[in-house]
Amino acid sequence: MTSFAQVFRPELANAEDMTQFHSDEYIEFLRMITPDNQHEHMRQLKRFNVAEDCPVFDGLFNFTQIYTGGSIGGAVRLNHKLADTVINWAGGLHHAKKAEASGFCYVNDIVLAILELLKVHSRVLYIDIDIHHGDGVEEAFYTTDRVMTASFHKFGEYFPGTGHLQDVGQHQGKYYSVNVPLKDGIDDETYDHLFKPIMEKIMEVFAPDAIVFQSGADSLSGDRLGCFNLSIRGHAECLKYMSTFNVPLLVLGGGGYTIRNVARCWTYETGCLLGRELEDVLPANDYSEYFGPTNTLHITPSNMENQNTREYIDGIRNRILENLSKLPARPGAPFYQVPPDLVSAQTQDMNIEPDLSEGEDRGGIYLDYGKNEDDFRVTKNVSEPVGTNPQGKEDAEKDMNENKEKSQELPDKDDI
Numbered sequence: 001m002t003s004f005a006q007v008f009r010p011e012l013a014n015a016e017d018m019t020q021f022h023s024d025e026y027i028e029f030l031r032m033i034t035p036d037n038q039h040e041h042m043r044q045l046k047r048f049n050v051a052e053d054c055p056v057f058d059g060l061f062n063f064t065q066i067y068t069g070g071s072i073g074g075a076v077r078l079n080h081k082l083a084d085t086v087i088n089w090a091g092g093l094h095h096a097k098k099a100e101a102s103g104f105c106y107v108n109d110i111v112l113a114i115l116e117l118l119k120v121h122s123r124v125l126y127i128d129i130d131i132h133h134g135d136g137v138e139e140a141f142y143t144t145d146r147v148m149t150a151s152f153h154k155f156g157e158y159f160p161g162t163g164h165l166q167d168v169g170q171h172q173g174k175y176y177s178v179n180v181p182l183k184d185g186i187d188d189e190t191y192d193h194l195f196k197p198i199m200e201k202i203m204e205v206f207a208p209d210a211i212v213f214q215s216g217a218d219s220l221s222g223d224r225l226g227c228f229n230l231s232i233r234g235h236a237e238c239l240k241y242m243s244t245f246n247v248p249l250l251v252l253g254g255g256g257y258t259i260r261n262v263a264r265c266w267t268y269e270t271g272c273l274l275g276r277e278l279e280d281v282l283p284a285n286d287y288s289e290y291f292g293p294t295n296t297l298h299i300t301p302s303n304m305e306n307q308n309t310r311e312y313i314d315g316i317r318n319r320i321l322e323n324l325s326k327l328p329a330r331p332g333a334p335f336y337q338v339p340p341d342l343v344s345a346q347t348q349d350m351n352i353e354p355d356l357s358e359g360e361d362r363g364g365i366y367l368d369y370g371k372n373e374d375d376f377r378v379t380k381n382v383s384e385p386v387g388t389n390p391q392g393k394e395d396a397e398k399d400m401n402e403n404k405e406k407s408q409e410l411p412d413k414d415d416i
């Protein structure tokens with residue numbers, strides 16, 4: 001597939017990049033903690049929740065640098081219109097908080113990538129189809145109307161415990177947080193019945209000019225920690241649907257605990273984004289062991305009970321659509337001065353490595369289209385990523401004059 005996409009090795013994110021969201025103390029701690037010295041820092045380990053699900057391991061900080069660099073670097077490419085879709089399957093660590101690790105997430109690459117996108121985009125939509133609530137991202141943007149978060153997740157006696165239907169955001173951000181709480185066993189048809197109408201409405205009322213999509217694979221049938229019953233096609237349908245809006249798209253990974261199915265899911269979804277329907281029989285390759293024991297791409301959902309009744313699903317769908325209809329049409333988002341890029345300021349000089357088989361330590365795979373637009377559905381309208389909302393652009397210009405002081409402060413970690 002690499003012949004249809006461009007593959008880049010992103011710059012590593014550094015501590016300064018990370019403190020655009022995280023606290024200085026927390027990042028300094030991640031930088032210095034090692035398995036050998038951790039016994040000397042028991043108080044901080046507890047304070048920053050680096051324990052149990054979030055253990056210290058050799059190379060921890062470097063790990064965060066790699067996946068975070070992929071996401072921020074991807075946002076930089078979208079900002080510069082060097083790509084219309086970017087994938088970083090290593091990213092999507094949605095639970096990390098400003099000064100706290102959570103659920104094997106240490107640095108929140110998603111929040112950092114969204115902050116980067118906000119430098120040149122008026123409104124960013126964040127979508128999360130991981131089975132767990134996207135709590136870290138929601139919390140970061142809970143009071144702003146420039147980022148809408150939409151999380152579809154298992155709710156009720158399940159980690160991390162947040163994401164109630166009635167959690168809709170606060171202050172300026174009221175109704176800009178969308179939570180879709182689901183029960184065990186949701187299947188493709190039921191998921192589709194919720195996802196598309198909600199997203200259609202969000203695209204209409206919020207009209208984002210960039211989308212970040214967390215494609216956690218633990219919502220698949222048969223996940224070791226999950227309890228949903230989605231097929232890979234059902235999971236991918238969400239991503240395919242969002243790609244039809246022709247808005248710049250950053251696609252990230254996330255959870256997934258039946259590893260062979262994570263590999264299947266993200267392989268299939270990479271094909272979808274390239275406009276390629278992959279055959280069900282996987283060709284032998286260097287990574288076949290990750291897909292074993294069978295060599296077929298798709299999985300069969302189980303016969304588990306779907307506890308999400310039609311009444312339940314219709315109820316939450318109607319409630320969410322009602323909330324969304326209360327939003328003002330396309331909030332203006334003024335720009336005063338575009339801040340410089342974070343990581344990968346020299347993005348354009350990045351290494352192009354078309355041969356994946358020789359590479360190691362991939363922090364991110366960037367798909368960049370444009371060699372032959374007609375070949376790829378996702379390349380449509382690349383030259384006008386904000387063209388979907390000309391009125392919003394005008395609003396932004398109008399508000400720019402009225403709100404110069406405010407806009408000078410954006411984005412600022414203290415404001416989110």
Ligand SMILES: [Zn+2]
Pocket residue numbers: 130131132216218254255256
């Ligand atoms: Zn998860």
